Amino acid sequence: MKQELAVRNLIASDDAAAFFNAWAIDEERHTDGFIRILELVADGSEPDLRARLETRSHDFGPVFEHLKDEFSLMVMIAFDEMCTCRAYAAEKPFYDALGNNTFHHWLREVIADEAVHSMNAVNLIRARYHDRISQVGKIIDNLIRAATTLRYSGTFVLDYFGEVYSKELLAESRLAVMRNIAKPVIG
Ligand SMILES: [Fe+2]
Numbered sequence: 010m011k012q013e014l015a016v017r018n019l020i021a022s023d024d025a026a027a028f029f030n031a032w033a034i035d036e037e038r039h040t041d042g043f044i045r046i047l048e049l050v051a052d053g054s055e056p057d058l059r060a061r062l063e064t065r066s067h068d069f070g071p072v073f074e075h076l077k078d079e080f081s082l083m084v085m086i087a088f089d090e091m092c093t094c095r096a097y098a099a100e101k102p103f104y105d106a107l108g109n110n111t112f113h114h115w116l117r118e119v120i121a122d123e124a125v126h127s128m129n130a131v132n133l134i135r136a137r138y139h140d141r142i143s144q145v146g147k148i149i150d151n152l153i154r155a156a157t158t159l160r161y162s163g164t165f166v167l168d169y170f171g172e173v174y175s176k177e178l179l180a181e182s183r184l185a186v187m188r189n190i191a192k193p194v195i196g
Contacts, residue, residue: 019076019078019079019082020079020082021078021079022079022137024133024136024137025079025082025083025133028083028129028130028133031129032086032126032129035122035126039119039122040059042115042119044059046104046107046112046115050107074155075148075151075152075155079137080134080137080138080141080144081148083130083133083134083138084130084134084144084145084148084149084186085148085152086126086127086130087127087130087131087134087186087189087190088127088149088152088182088183088186090123090124090126090127090130091123091124091127091182091185091186092174092178092179092182093123094120094123094124094127094182095178095181095182095185096173096174096178097116097119097120097123098120099173099178100116100173101113101116104116127185127186127189128189131186131189131190134190135190135192142190142191145186145187145190146183146187149183149186149187150183153179153180153183156174156179157176157179
């Protein structure tokens, strides 16, 4: 919640406020789902799951210095959601191995939600910050550099599924966001 409030100071437009309301509801649902699944898998042997998951999901603290305004915030969200979308996709085999179709379908829903979040952020950037699109690549590069540095310094130890966030995944996510942003605006 603290982070949420800090994030809200960066929100300048009604469009972004609407985006964040919808986004927060989805992410809350995802967190609840992950906790339920992990409790089942871990058989109650992980008492601080919620605390660990909350640290994992969108720990923007370390990258706050890169967030100057609504535009840079939306770039980070577009990128972060693309990363999580791909990271969850990489975890499909794990969820399938749980042997319950509900997990499989639930994960698919989460992946689709993350893709929508990224696209919504991309569309907001295209609609409101068209003149700043040339800055997107550099912002994402800075985020990747910050994330890499943090991981090397061990700050990401609480990152529950950290190992799927590979260099390749970050690079592919960057490319995907850049491609989506570059698409011609329709309508
Ligand atoms: Fe997300």
